[in-house]
Amino acid sequence: MAESRVVRTVVSTADRTLTGRQLAALLTPPPDGRFGYRELARAVRRALLDGRVSPRMRLPAERELAGALAVSRTTVTGAYDLLRESGYAHSRRGAGTWTALPDGQAPLGPAAFASDAESVVDLALAAPEAPADELAAALATASAELPRLARAQGYHPYGLPELRSAIADRYTRRGLPTRPEQILVTTGAQQGVSLALALLGAPGDRALAENPSYPNALDAMRGRRLRLTPVPVTGSGWDSGLLDAALRQTAPRLAYLIPDFHNPTGLLMPDEQRREVARSARATGTWLVVDETLTDIALDVPAPRPFGATAGAAAGEQVIGVGSLSKSCWGGLRVGWLRAASR
Template sequence: MTDRGPSRHVDEGRGAGLTLSGRQLAALLSGPAGSGPAYRRLARNISELILEGRVPPHVRLPAERELATALRISRATVTAVYDLLRENGWAHSRRGAGTWTALPEGRQPHRVTRQLMAPDATIDLARAAPGVPEDVLAAALAEAAPALASHAHTPGYHPYGLPGLRAAVAERFTRRGLPTVPEQILITSGAQHALTLVLGLLCGPGERSVVESPSYPNALEALRRARMRTVPVPVTEDGWDMAALVSALGRAAPRLTYLIPDFHNPTGLLMSAPDRARVLHAAAGSGTWLVVDETLAELALDVPAPTPFAACGAPGETGQVITVGSMSKSHWGGLRIGWLRAPARLVTELAGQRIVTDVGGSVVDQLLALALLSRGPELPGARLRRLREQRAALTGALAAHFPAWTWRQPPGGLSLWVDLGEPVAPDLAARAREHGVRIEAGSCFAADPGVFEQRLRMPFTLPPDTLREAVRRMASAAADRLPPAGTDRGPRWVV
């Protein structure tokens, strides 16, 4: 019998979470464990898995006897490991209920520290987000200034968003083929904020959510924090496993389904129109709320920009479709402006939900966003040209330095989903940091711990010369761990 992945449970007082089996944790702990007593080595390695995000907080650890059997060590050693983890804040237990991973006070997971500014000499490939040309930003600021003056004498609270910006976003949907009125639009502080609002209003602990695997890490974390029970559906190099997706929609009876059909993050894939119609039909039949993330929809590099997902369904099949988007990828991540499109009644309820969190978004940011949107396709068009050049530079450098690595060139988006051929990505990412490159291993995008460790997400959002230098540094990091000629020490970059 094979181990099909972490099981889900609903634990009293904790909501829903993941449970790691002994075999799964043993697989994550494979390889050299360092020096010192065995129990201290194991505890240190488990804490590193938590920091790396390969085992998130609030995951239930296997029972002591089960882990001892999987690792072929004594139960007393595992007991000492768990005691040390609890003592140092890496785990919590409750009698009769088990042991869960935790994050000690004052420690930051690497997914947080990676969002901080990198040292000047470090090339940051951990964030797939472009900058904005200074002249474009300056022009938009100048255009927004008079409108800002007219708002200066008002309270400045707009829970739904500025009327002009709502109208502009609605018009964009209409122009792309999905008739929309401003009453269907809620302006948010980014697409992630939109998803969080939806989860807070519509979902409860223990309810199921269907997700892609791999998927956007921050969305997966939001679902975990909402204590939802995620049901992963594979996204392979050939696309979505439609049979598995349709089956999950019918079998799991999910409360919510989260998809990135447009230049999927991290794979860059684009879901076909027939598959979109099939998903909409299945979702309508299951009664799930379908959250479609269109953050990357405008970044079409080799194909026409896709029609909005909700426009692909038959009449009556889109009543529970929520589309979220933002300007973070198409314009600038520093502009914290996003939106959601939903039935007008739901938008009203979500506006009430957001009042208790932030009252309303920044008027300054919204006016700047409106000025940028009013420039039409000028900025996105220039961005697409740069992205094509940067993608070519990255693929050329990879082919030169890592000829054994493989990837499928995405038709759009911001990154490559690179297959290293062996599960060494977490260690290579760690070694690359020592050589001045920050990059995400594929395990960060996994809906379940312990998978995609043979993958790297490699954004092409930096200038061509910078991308070539990043690959050169990664080649140096890889070479540092190569065994001497004539020896056989197993896989490179072993954890």
């Protein structure tokens, strides 16, 4: 999907360190699969510019990265030297080597790939234009309902009852039995994510998130001053071992995941892997905030069931689903929701 998108990994100072294995998973190897020092420096620079690696991240020690890439330490030393010379890294005595962007250099956005801005297809925005006929019909139906709704007081803190019921019925049809009282209607998915973070996380709490991930969700985590544990998502998908190890070693308070057509890779997490993640999260008491706003974009595969339906009854109690009409209908509707287990 959005390879050109600027993806920012927002972590606290203590967490802004890449392990050798994490960095290796984020780098694009050269055609022959063998890194020389120039190829390695070029791969790190490219990862910085397209957002897979953020500025001010501490790079792994030379020996550690050499082991992860199966290259000599001299190769890593030469690559780090090139990065420092070109302004893409700097070193501090006793603090290691940190990523940087040279003065005047910014991560690449869509406009960097074409001289005519109007000819650019912005892959960073995964939302369609409004379907004009359907929108007009929906507005006509809503207008006809307005006199009836106006006779009530109009205050519905959890959302319009009819809308909550419709969303609950949709979950039930997709394999996850849901009652209207399990639905909270929000102003878009972003508000839903922010509310879930505010409910579950306190400043200083650990939170796990994929790397790369949806930048606005990461911004919300930064706003809550959560300490982020990044887990890479590569072209081949999620690494179950890394996910399980990150959950068990850090026991985060919550984890933000996009298993349905992941943003920005477009990958779909297999059902068995969903069950594994849910089991690991249940073992560590971690709440899963699962962003399912992209579920409806399934084109050549069946639409996935809700994460809670594959997690199992017990593990599903720690899953909060986030949904929205912005990708499946139109972003201008600003209709989102949270779905949680009943207590």
